[in-house]
Amino acid sequence: MEDTYGRLISSLAVENDKRIVLLVMDGLGDCDNDGRGTALQLARKPNLDSLAGSSALGLSVPVATGVTPGSGPAHVALFGYDPLVYQVGRGVLSAMGIEFPITGRDVAARLNFCTVDSQGRVTDRRAGRIPDEENKRLIARIRKGLKATAGVETFWETESEHRAVLILRGDALDDNVGDTDPQATGVAPLRADRPPHDSSKTAKTVEKIFSQVRKILAEQPKANMILARGFAKTPTWPTFAERFKLKPAAVAGYPMYRGVARLVGMPIVAEPTTAANVCTDAAEALADHTFVFAHFKYTDKAGEDGDLAAKIARIEEMDAALPTLLKAEPDVLIITGDHSTPPSLRAHSWHPVPVLMNAPYLRGGDGERFDEVACRGGQIGTVTAKELIPLAMAHAGKLEKFGA
Amino acid sequence: MEDTYGRLISSLAVENDKRIVLLVMDGLGDCDNDGRGTALQLARKPNLDSLAGSSALGLSVPVATGVTPGSGPAHVALFGYDPLVYQVGRGVLSAMGIEFPITGRDVAARLNFCTVDSQGRVTDRRAGRIPDEENKRLIARIRKGLKATAGVETFWETESEHRAVLILRGDALDDNVGDTDPQATGVAPLRADRPPHDSSKTAKTVEKIFSQVRKILAEQPKANMILARGFAKTPTWPTFAERFKLKPAAVAGYPMYRGVARLVGMPIVAEPTTAANVCTDAAEALADHTFVFAHFKYTDKAGEDGDLAAKIARIEEMDAALPTLLKAEPDVLIITGDHSTPPSLRAHSWHPVPVLMNAPYLRGGDGERFDEVACRGGQIGTVTAKELIPLAMAHAGKLEKFGA
Numbered sequence: 001m002e003d004t005y006g007r008l009i010s011s012l013a014v015e016n017d018k019r020i021v022l023l024v025m026d027g028l029g030d031c032d033n034d035g036r037g038t039a040l041q042l043a044r045k046p047n048l049d050s051l052a053g054s055s056a057l058g059l060s061v062p063v064a065t066g067v068t069p070g071s072g073p074a075h076v077a078l079f080g081y082d083p084l085v086y087q088v089g090r091g092v093l094s095a096m097g098i099e100f101p102i103t104g105r106d107v108a109a110r111l112n113f114c115t116v117d118s119q120g121r122v123t124d125r126r127a128g129r130i131p132d133e134e135n136k137r138l139i140a141r142i143r144k145g146l147k148a149t150a151g152v153e154t155f156w157e158t159e160s161e162h163r164a165v166l167i168l169r170g171d172a173l174d175d176n177v178g179d180t181d182p183q184a185t186g187v188a189p190l191r192a193d194r195p196p197h198d199s200s201k202t203a204k205t206v207e208k209i210f211s212q213v214r215k216i217l218a219e220q221p222k223a224n225m226i227l228a229r230g231f232a233k234t235p236t237w238p239t240f241a242e243r244f245k246l247k248p249a250a251v252a253g254y255p256m257y258r259g260v261a262r263l264v265g266m267p268i269v270a271e272p273t274t275a276a277n278v279c280t281d282a283a284e285a286l287a288d289h290t291f292v293f294a295h296f297k298y299t300d301k302a303g304e305d306g307d308l309a310a311k312i313a314r315i316e317e318m319d320a321a322l323p324t325l326l327k328a329e330p331d332v333l334i335i336t337g338d339h340s341t342p343p344s345l346r347a348h349s350w351h352p353v354p355v356l357m358n359a360p361y362l363r364g365g366d367g368e369r370f371d372e373v374a375c376r377g378g379q380i381g382t383v384t385a386k387e388l389i390p391l392a393m394a395h396a397g398k399l400e401k402f403g404a
Numbered sequence: 405m406e407d408t409y410g411r412l413i414s415s416l417a418v419e420n421d422k423r424i425v426l427l428v429m430d431g432l433g434d435c436d437n438d439g440r441g442t443a444l445q446l447a448r449k450p451n452l453d454s455l456a457g458s459s460a461l462g463l464s465v466p467v468a469t470g471v472t473p474g475s476g477p478a479h480v481a482l483f484g485y486d487p488l489v490y491q492v493g494r495g496v497l498s499a500m501g502i503e504f505p506i507t508g509r510d511v512a513a514r515l516n517f518c519t520v521d522s523q524g525r526v527t528d529r530r531a532g533r534i535p536d537e538e539n540k541r542l543i544a545r546i547r548k549g550l551k552a553t554a555g556v557e558t559f560w561e562t563e564s565e566h567r568a569v570l571i572l573r574g575d576a577l578d579d580n581v582g583d584t585d586p587q588a589t590g591v592a593p594l595r596a597d598r599p600p601h602d603s604s605k606t607a608k609t610v611e612k613i614f615s616q617v618r619k620i621l622a623e624q625p626k627a628n629m630i631l632a633r634g635f636a637k638t639p640t641w642p643t644f645a646e647r648f649k650l651k652p653a654a655v656a657g658y659p660m661y662r663g664v665a666r667l668v669g670m671p672i673v674a675e676p677t678t679a680a681n682v683c684t685d686a687a688e689a690l691a692d693h694t695f696v697f698a699h700f701k702y703t704d705k706a707g708e709d710g711d712l713a714a715k716i717a718r719i720e721e722m723d724a725a726l727p728t729l730l731k732a733e734p735d736v737l738i739i740t741g742d743h744s745t746p747p748s749l750r751a752h753s754w755h756p757v758p759v760l761m762n763a764p765y766l767r768g769g770d771g772e773r774f775d776e777v778a779c780r781g782g783q784i785g786t787v788t789a790k791e792l793i794p795l796a797m798a799h800a801g802k803l804e805k806f807g808a
Binding site: 001030031032035037038059063064065066067068069070071072073074083084087088090093094097342344345347348349350351352372373376377382 | 406408409412413416765766767768781783785787791794795796797798803804805806807808
């Protein structure tokens with residue numbers, strides 16, 4: 001796949017001192033929650049609505065029609081990278097999720113503790129969802145029992161319940177390693193070095209390590225084995241700074257989002273979690289950056305919890321905090337989500353995400369409200385998420401003319 | 405060309421028991437017919453309009469902006485296959501149109517009877533549009549007069565007027581065969597085995613057969629030769645069932661549409677032609693399928709006949725029949741056309757096609773009417789036809805999340 005649009009934008013990018021803010025209210029988009037309405041429709045949000053009157057509105061498709069994105073690809077897209085071209089492996093996302101300081105020499109994999117029977121066949125892929133404490137105890141056991149492998153350092157990290165992360169560090173490691181998770185019970189874990197992975201030195205190393213782990217855990221009544229999937233190296237992408245000629249800063253309170261920011265070389269300047277702090281920290285970061293990514297998690301969390309009232313409350317919190325950010329007078333302010341998280345679905349969804357862009361050179365303001373229905377008729381139309389930063393750059397005079 | 409979107413959707417597809425119906429009113433879209441209005445605007449259709457109030461609306465582009473599709477590619481797109489990647493040869497479409505039971509060993513071509521002068525130059529590419537009976541008489545003559553060719557069976561079939569279909573059957577046949585139709589008069593038919601087709605054994609066979617045909621028809625006053633175009637093999641595509649993990653059924657009364665359904669491995673479970681029977685048979689098929697394609701031909705036919713009143717009447721028929729289908733309670737119901745067929749144009753057109761999608765997790769209903777103008781403001785927006793099934797699958801919970 002080619003990143004035609006990204007290369008075009010990159011070739012046109014020029015530096016100036018205009019400042020762009022991308023404020024992401026995670027999981028902002030919604031459906032009508034069985035007729036009750038969307039959280040944006042129901043929230044009392046005078047600042048956002050008033051801003052809509054002098055802003056462009058639109059809808060953004062994170063990945064493609066009908067496709068529900070994870071947080072990783074959804075943010076990759078918002079950062080202006082085609083999420084189908086710039087894919088992040090599962091293992092790397094897991095490492096980012098626990099904020100493991102992953103390096104270019106690392107290969108990461110997502111682990112499950114599982115239970116196997118006396119013949120070594122998986123009987124429970126999640127080992128009865130063991131509690132975090134049990135997970136930590138078993139991880140300590142592995143760390144202690146494992147013999148050193150020449151040239152490879154291993155890091156074993158608890159995530160939660162049955163979930164853990166393995167990071168292999170060494171020179172010339174590759175990620176041509178098979179998932180050992182058979183995605184089924186009644187069968188043995190798969191070999192990491194089975195074809196077509198048999199050419200991989202790393203796969204052979206993993207296989208040796210896992211047979212040690214089997215012995216170390218053998219006496220456990222359950223959670224007596226591990227399953228791995230998504231072995232992946234940190235991708236080496238063009239940095240955000242070089243791609244867009246912007247000086248970026250990330251303001252994000254949750255590990256996953258700091259992780260994605262780091263993937264594109266965006267320095268983390270603050271780690272706020274409340275709406276008030278997100279806006280204060282973003283305003284501050286504007287003093288010496290031309291691009292600020294500010295992330296607010298709780299709208300998504302409320303959606304995942306199926307709590308429409310909480311989602312409304314979180315939007316209202318952000319609305320109240322917004323004047324602090326507006327006072328810093330960003331030249332272009334994008335307010336959007338990375339994806340939709342409807343409370344009635346209790347999960348991420350495929351629905352296009354509302355976008356508000358306050359910027360110079362608009363075709364008037366798009367109305368009195370910021371919500372899914374108003375955005376549908378807005379001047380931005382329906383675009384893909386990766387187009388938002390280029391559009392903001394255009395409004396900020398940061399894109400040269402194409403051709404003479 | 406790559407089928408990036410299709411592969412993405414296919415990689416995310418999961419099976420569940422939710423049921424999707426795609427009801428195609430052929431040629432449904434319209435233009436304003438010289439100011440009179442579109443058929444959908446003029447029809448009295450209380451059921452469709454009421455359904456719009458609890459459905460998503462939008463417009464669908466069959467192939468690309470400005471491009472008028474044939475029935476083949478239009479349905480290929482509706483079935484979720486990129487019509488530019490998944491192309492069907494003219495010969496195969498012709499064979500499908502007469503419902504010839506084409507196999508994987510066949511190469512099919514569309515034939516015209518033509519008239520040539522004493523020097524063998526084409527004087528009339530359509531032989532004065534001879535009547536069907538004359539066509540059948542000549543086809544019988546060819547069948548009788550033709551000597552057997554080792555290893556190749558031939559099937560000669562009348563279509564209508566000057567049109568016929570040739571099917572070659574044999575092992576290792578290829579479709580690297582040149583059109584013999586010069587698309588002009590005053591020149592001789594082209595050779596099937598001219599460069600770059602001179603490497604094709606099949607082209608040489610065709611050339612030998614056609615020189616026999618010339619002798620067999622030599623005494624005819626007109627229609628004394630044939631012209632061939634669109635030599636093509638049946639494509640081998642991923643089946644609809646494996647691509648989308650759906651259990652499909654086709655309900656279609658016309659050969660062409662059954663043919664396209666068969667191309668994607670969709671079994672034909674009923675062959676109704678009236679609106680009432682289409683709805684009854686589709687409802688029945690829902691009992692043991694997770695996807696039903698139901699096709700209604702007459703809206704297109706009325707458009708092709710330039711008969712706006714008839715097109716309106718056909719829509720009203722379908723509207724009256726609809727409750728039968730609704731009673732079967734499909735989880736997602738798409739009602740759309742494969743393309744537009746405006747009566748004032750008397751032909752297929754390029755206009756985007758109205759789409760109605762009744763499904764859970766909507767952003768409210770999109771209004772009080774189902775027509776081209778209402779659809780323009782709907783929540784689906786303007787999408788390509790190949791995106792409709794993935795979108796329906798999303799609403800039916802049949803697509804996993806992309807990335808973590």
